[in-house]
Amino acid sequence: MDDIKVERLTKKFDEITAVDHISFTVGSGELFGLLGPNGAGKTTTLNMLSTLLRPTSGLAEVSGFDVTRNRDEVRRSIGIVFQEPALDSQLTGRENLEFHSMMYGMGREERRKKIAEVLALVELTEKAGVQVQNYSGGMKRRLEIARGLIHRPRVLFLDEPTLGLDAQTRRHIWDYIRKLNREQGVTIILTTHYMEEADYLCRRVAIMDHGGFAAIDTPEKLKELLGGDVVSLEVDGDLGALEAEFRSLDWVKKAKLHEETFSLTMERGDRRIPELVSVAQRAGVTVNSVNLRRPSLEDVFLHFTGKTIRESEASQAERNRAMMMAHRQRRGR
Amino acid sequence: MINLTAVYVLWLREMKRYFRAKSRILGSLAIPFFFLAFLGLGFNRMAVPGVAGSLNYIRYLVPGIVGMSLLFQSVFAGLSVLWDREFGFLKEIMVAPVSRVSIVLGRIAGGMTTALVQGLLVLAVSFLVGFRIASVPGILLALLFMVLVSTSFIGLGLIFASRIKDMQGYSIIMNFVVFPLFSCPGPSTRSATSLPGSGSFRTSTR
Numbered sequence: 274m275d276d277i278k279v280e281r282l283t284k285k286f287d288e289i290t291a292v293d294h295i296s297f298t299v300g301s302g303e304l305f306g307l308l309g310p311n312g313a314g315k316t317t318t319l320n321m322l323s324t325l326l327r328p329t330s331g332l333a334e335v336s337g338f339d340v341t342r343n344r345d346e347v348r349r350s351i352g353i354v355f356q357e358p359a360l361d362s363q364l365t366g367r368e369n370l371e372f373h374s375m376m377y378g379m380g381r382e383e384r385r386k387k388i389a390e391v392l393a394l395v396e397l398t399e400k401a402g403v404q405v406q407n408y409s410g411g412m413k414r415r416l417e418i419a420r421g422l423i424h425r426p427r428v429l430f431l432d433e434p435t436l437g438l439d440a441q442t443r444r445h446i447w448d449y450i451r452k453l454n455r456e457q458g459v460t461i462i463l464t465t466h467y468m469e470e471a472d473y474l475c476r477r478v479a480i481m482d483h484g485g486f487a488a489i490d491t492p493e494k495l496k497e498l499l500g501g502d503v504v505s506l507e508v509d510g511d512l513g514a515l516e517a518e519f520r521s522l523d524w525v526k527k528a529k530l531h532e533e534t535f536s537l538t539m540e541r542g543d544r545r546i547p548e549l550v551s552v553a554q555r556a557g558v559t560v561n562s563v564n565l566r567r568p569s570l571e572d573v574f575l576h577f578t579g580k581t582i583r584e585s586e587a588s589q590a591e592r593n594r595a596m597m598m599a600h601r602q603r604r605g606r
Numbered sequence: 607m608i609n610l611t612a613v614y615v616l617w618l619r620e621m622k623r624y625f626r627a628k629s630r631i632l633g634s635l636a637i638p639f640f641f642l643a644f645l646g647l648g649f650n651r652m653a654v655p656g657v658a659g660s661l662n663y664i665r666y667l668v669p670g671i672v673g674m675s676l677l678f679q680s681v682f683a684g685l686s687v688l689w690d691r692e693f694g695f696l697k698e699i700m701v702a703p704v705s706r707v708s709i710v711l712g713r714i715a716g717g718m719t720t721a722l723v724q725g726l727l728v729l730a731v732s733f734l735v736g737f738r739i740a741s742v743p744g745i746l747l748a749l750l751f752m753v754l755v756s757t758s759f760i761g762l763g764l765i766f767a768s769r770i771k772d773m774q775g776y777s778i779i780m781n782f783v784v785f786p787l788f789s790c791p792g793p794s795t796r797s798a799t800s801l802p803g804s805g806s807f808r809t810s811t812r
Contacts, residue, residue, distance in 0.1 A: 359698040360698075361695050362693070368622065371615075372619055373698070375611055376611075376612055378611060420698075
C-alpha cells in the first residue's frame with residue numbers, strides 16, 4: 274500500500290516553474306528523502322502534499338486522499354514540521370501542544386497522555402511550562418517534532434528538520450526520526466540539503482534539481498551507479514609506466530593522474546588495495562600514502578546534475594537575482 | 607462545518623496572548639486616555655455646535671473614544687493574522703483539519719473579546735475624567751453595539767489581511783479605511799455618539 278502517490282505534479286508561480294512534472298510513490302512505513310539544493314522545489318512539493326498550496330496540474334494522493342479534493346481527510350492523516358519555526362512564542366511549550374491537539378479534536382484524557390508522551394520523547398518535560406520565546410533553536414525544533422506526532426499521523430513531513438542545528442542536536446533528532454519510523458511505523462518524507470542526513474536516514478532518495486527529479490533510488494544503488502570506491506595513491510617514481518600498468522587492470526574502471534596522485538575508481542576498493550600496492554612495487558614505484566573514499570551522495574549529486582550542491586545553490590541565487598531584475602525592469606516600464 | 611473546539615482554542619490562544627502582553631494593554635490605553643484628558647477637559651467648557659447646551663462634552667466624547675479604541679483593536683486583529691504569517695504560526699493553523707469558517711470565527715471571537723475588554727477599560731478610565739453612565743439598559747445596549755462595531759471591523763480587517771501579504775501594505779490600507787472614519791466629525795462621532803448609555807441620543811443634525 275502506498276501512502277503517497279504523485280503523478281506529473283507541477284506548480285508554477287507566474288512564469289517560474291517551481292516543481293516540474295514529478296512522479297513518485299512512497300510505500301507505507303517508508304523513510305523517503307527529497308535531496309536537493311535550496312530552491313530546487315522541495316518545500317513547494319511538501320506544501321502541495323500538505324494542502325497548503327494548490328498544484329497547477331498533476332495528481333497527488335496522501336494515504337489514498339486527493340490533496341485538492343479531500344483536503345480535510347489529507348490534513349487529518351498528516352503531520353508536518355515546517356522549515357521555518359511555526360510555534361507561538363508567547364505560549365508555553367505545553368500550551369503549543371495543547372493548541373495543536375485541540376485543533377485535531379483530541380479529548381482531554383487522550384491529550385494529557387499524548388502530550389506527556391511526546392514531551393518525554395523529545396526530553397522537554399521539564400521545560401514544558403516555559404514560554405517558547407525562551408527556548409533555544411534546538412528545543413524549538415524538538416518541540417515542533419513533538420507537535421507533529423501528537424495526533425499520531427500516518428504520514429509525517431519533515432522540511433529540513435535539522436537546518437541550522439548543532440551537530441549534537443542533529444544526531445539526537447536523527448535518532449528520534451529513525452526510532453519513530455521503525456517503532457511506530459510512521460511514513461516519513463523529509464527534505465534536506467545535507468548529504469549525510471539523507472544518507473544516514475533515508476531508505477530511498479530522490480535527487481531534486483530545478484524542480485525535477487534527476488534520480489530516485491536507494492542511497493546505496495545511487496552510489497553504485499558511480500562505479501564504486503575511489504582509491505587515491507600518492508606515489509614517487511616512473512608515473513607513466515605505472516599509469517599504463519593500472520589501465521591494463523580490467524577491474525579499474527577509471528584511472529586519473531593528478532600531479533603525483535592517482536585516483537582509481539573500482540568496486541570493493543578495500544579489497545584491492547594490497548594488489549594495487551604490489552603492482553606499484555613491481556613497477557618500481559614507491560607508494561607514499563593510500564586513501565580509500567566511498568562515494569557519498571555529494572558525489573551522486575555531482576554525477577547527476579554536473580554540479581556540487583553548493584555550486585547549484587549559487588547558480589540558483591543568481592537565477593533568482595536575474596529573475597528579480599527582469600521583474601523590476603518590467604514593472605519600471 | 608463549524609468546529610466549536612477549534613473556535614474555542616483560537617479564542618483561548620488570543621486571550622492568553624492578550625493578557626500576557628501587559629505593555630500592549632497599557633500602551634493601547636494611553637492614546638484614549640490622552641484624548642480624554644486633553645480634548646475632554648480642554649473642550650469641556652466650550653459649546654459644541656449641534657450639541658445641546660446642557661450636554662457635558664465628556665459625555666459626548668467618551669462614546670467616540672470607546673468607538674475609536676474598538677476600531678483600532680479590531681484592525682489589530684487583522685494585523686495579528688499577518689504576524690502569524692510572518693512567524694509561521696499561520697501554517698500551523700492552516701494545516702489543521704478544521705473548516706476555514708471555524709478559523710475565521712475563532713479569530714473574530716478572540717479579536718472581539720479583546721476589543722471589548724479594551725473598550726470597557728477605556729470606559730473605566732473615562733470615569734476618572736468625570737464620565738457617568740446614564741442607565742443600566744443603556745449600557746447593555748452600548749455593549750451590544752460595541753460587539754457589532756468590533757465584529758464588523760474585525761471582519762473587514764480579516765478580508766484585507768487575507769488578501770494583503772505584507773504588514774506595511776495592510777497598515778496603510780487600513781489607515782486609509784479607519785482614519786477618515788474616526789476623524790470626520792460628522793458621521794463618525796454621530797455613529798459613535800449614538801452608542802446609547804452615554805445619555806447623548808441627540809447628535810448633530812446640521
